[in-house]
Amino acid sequence: MATSDEIMEALQDFTEQCNNNKRLRRMQRDWTKKLHYVAVDTKDTFSMDVIEGEIVKTAAGTEGTPDIIVEADSETMCDMFWGDINPTQKYLKGEIKVKGTQEDVMRIDAITAVIWPDV
Amino acid sequence: MSIIDEILGEKDVEKIRKETEENYREYVNPFAMRMLKNASLDIIEGKREGASVWDISGEKYIDCVTGAGIFNVGRHNPEVVEALKKALDTYDMGGWISIVRERGLLAKKLAEITPGNLKYSLFCCGGGEAIEVAIKLARGHTDKPEIICMNNGYHGVTGFALPATGRDVYKKPFAPLTPGYVHVQYNDLKAVEEAITEETAAVMLEPIQGEGGIIPADDEYLRGLRELCDKNDMLLIFDEVQTAFGRTGKMFCAEHSGVTPDIMVMAKALSGGLYPISAAIFTEEISDFLMTHPFIIINSFGGTSLACLVSLAAIEYLEKNDLPAHAEKMGKRFLKGLATLKDKYPDLILDVRGKGLMLGIEFPEDSIGPRMSYQLRHNGVISIYTFNNPRIIRIMPTLVIKEEEVDFVLDAFDKSLAEIAKQEAKNS
Numbered sequence: 001m002a003t004s005d006e007i008m009e010a011l012q013d014f015t016e017q018c019n020n021n022k023r024l025r026r027m028q029r030d031w032t033k034k035l036h037y038v039a040v041d042t043k044d045t046f047s048m049d050v051i052e053g054e055i056v057k058t059a060a061g062t063e064g065t066p067d068i069i070v071e072a073d074s075e076t077m078c079d080m081f082w083g084d085i086n087p088t089q090k091y092l093k094g095e096i097k098v099k100g101t102q103e104d105v106m107r108i109d110a111i112t113a114v115i116w117p118d119v
Numbered sequence: 120m121s122i123i124d125e126i127l128g129e130k131d132v133e134k135i136r137k138e139t140e141e142n143y144r145e146y147v148n149p150f151a152m153r154m155l156k157n158a159s160l161d162i163i164e165g166k167r168e169g170a171s172v173w174d175i176s177g178e179k180y181i182d183c184v185t186g187a188g189i190f191n192v193g194r195h196n197p198e199v200v201e202a203l204k205k206a207l208d209t210y211d212m213g214g215w216i217s218i219v220r221e222r223g224l225l226a227k228k229l230a231e232i233t234p235g236n237l238k239y240s241l242f243c244c245g246g247g248e249a250i251e252v253a254i255k256l257a258r259g260h261t262d263k264p265e266i267i268c269m270n271n272g273y274h275g276v277t278g279f280a281l282p283a284t285g286r287d288v289y290k291k292p293f294a295p296l297t298p299g300y301v302h303v304q305y306n307d308l309k310a311v312e313e314a315i316t317e318e319t320a321a322v323m324l325e326p327i328q329g330e331g332g333i334i335p336a337d338d339e340y341l342r343g344l345r346e347l348c349d350k351n352d353m354l355l356i357f358d359e360v361q362t363a364f365g366r367t368g369k370m371f372c373a374e375h376s377g378v379t380p381d382i383m384v385m386a387k388a389l390s391g392g393l394y395p396i397s398a399a400i401f402t403e404e405i406s407d408f409l410m411t412h413p414f415i416i417i418n419s420f421g422g423t424s425l426a427c428l429v430s431l432a433a434i435e436y437l438e439k440n441d442l443p444a445h446a447e448k449m450g451k452r453f454l455k456g457l458a459t460l461k462d463k464y465p466d467l468i469l470d471v472r473g474k475g476l477m478l479g480i481e482f483p484e485d486s487i488g489p490r491m492s493y494q495l496r497h498n499g500v501i502s503i504y505t506f507n508n509p510r511i512i513r514i515m516p517t518l519v520i521k522e523e524e525v526d527f528v529l530d531a532f533d534k535s536l537a538e539i540a541k542q543e544a545k546n547s
Binding site: 100113 | 149150153154157158159288291292484485486488489490493504506509539542543545546
């Protein structure tokens with residue numbers, strides 16, 4: 001089980017990687033979304049605001065209406081943000097749930113493919 | 120020795136797999152490759168026969184995708200292959216300005232087997248291109264620009280076809296698009312009636328929305344559309360790219376409702392699964408436009424000698440084996456089995472629907488479509504959710520599928536649903 005602080009640390013590292021990756025920013029320039037993350041075992045929640053491909057805010061807790069909700073247990077969520085697992089494979093095995101459109105699921109897959117091409 | 124024999128004979132499957140994946144990653148589409156691999160759909164096709172495809176490793180799968188209706192006469196149909204071989208001994212593609220005998224023979228055959236007064240054929244290479252022909256004919260014939268299309272419809276991604284497609288995700292990055300398209304709710308006659316203006320040239324729709332999630336048009340709705348078109352001097356265009364050539368239990372889906380369009384577009388199965396070809400077939404009345412502009416819609420590769428001979432062989436095979444009737448029978452077997460599965464998994468299956476062997480299964484949430492594809496691959500079935508609606512898994516096998524193969528697919532669905540149910544229980 002991962003703590004809220006551990007998930008937040010991983011989320012911040014993930015944010016930094018996304019925002020510092022010029023290729024990714026260019027690829028996602030038309031993507032503006034509000035994401036909510038829910039650790040289903042600990043009930044910790046997190047949010048991420050993306051505006052035109054840039055993550056402008058990450059925070060513990062949630063506010064507003066999300067476009068996408070990602071649910072997983074805390075350990076999986078931590079692994080996902082550190083790039084220790086392939087999130088799409090976990091999604092297809094039902095271990096990560098994504099409530100949103102299939103286009104958004106594909107966008108998330110593309111993001112992880114750019115940041116962690118070998119995972 | 121063919122490359123497939125060589126691959127299987129040499130037993131160096133991993134070497135070929137690695138090479139193919141690297142080539143895809145480096146030179147085709149790295150993201151598509153990754154997604155297919157993640158989704159467990161990274162099957163490198165080796166042998167193809169009947170309703171089945173073998174991965175180069177020798178693993179056998181029932182193909183329930185069939186390129187959304189390309190392989191109606193079966194994968195690598197031997198009689199159609201023989202027709203192509205024979206054609207290659209004598210012909211090349213044929214010139215587009217010359218008179219090509221085979222083109223005339225196929226056009227005559229299409230006029231004979233299509234319903235109503237559909238008569239003249241213009242040939243192209245792909246479905247989107249044939250849709251473009253239909254739109255050009257409608258605008259040219261009526262001298263009006265507007266085409267009423269359907270929300271959630273799919274007509275391809277080429278210049279005149281893309282704006283007709285009813286989903287922004289395909290269109291948004293490519294704006295500005297050709298103007299003159301109005302989208303309305305499918306199966307809603309009043310919505311069409313309200314969209315008609317003095318500038319409306321045609322109403323275009325799929326008699327069953329394929330990419331939209333296997334949604335059949337009501338017969339009464341289609342009859343209403345025919346009346347509206349006649350009353351308002353508009354044309355009715357059926358996109359039968361996926362539904363034609365026996366797929367729905369009749370040679371053409373239009374036959375279910377008894378409604379004949381003014382223009383019918385066909386592609387996919389017209390190819391016999393071997394040689395690209397598509398067509399827009401239309402009535403004599405519409406041909407008036409081409410009388411004054413006989414060479415205004417042309418292309419180099421539409422209706423080549425080789426393609427037409429393959430099409431004729433595929434149609435002959437469909438007729439000789441009465442595959443439309445077989446599709447209807449196998450479709451009923453599928454529907455019966457799926458109804459049983461719906462009772463067994465009431466929380467996972469919301470609906471089963473379709474006609475003949477164009478069936479869809481609807482799940483309660485988007486993620487279950489991709490997850491089912493993943494599970495089905497591991498149970499010996501190639502399947503994919505519909506792109507416009509990931510909640511729907513489509514079942515579109517070849518029309519030569521046998522009873523025992525239908526039962527195999529149903530068993531694979533049962534096993535896959537059981538696994539998803541287990542996952543859901545674990546996560547709840």
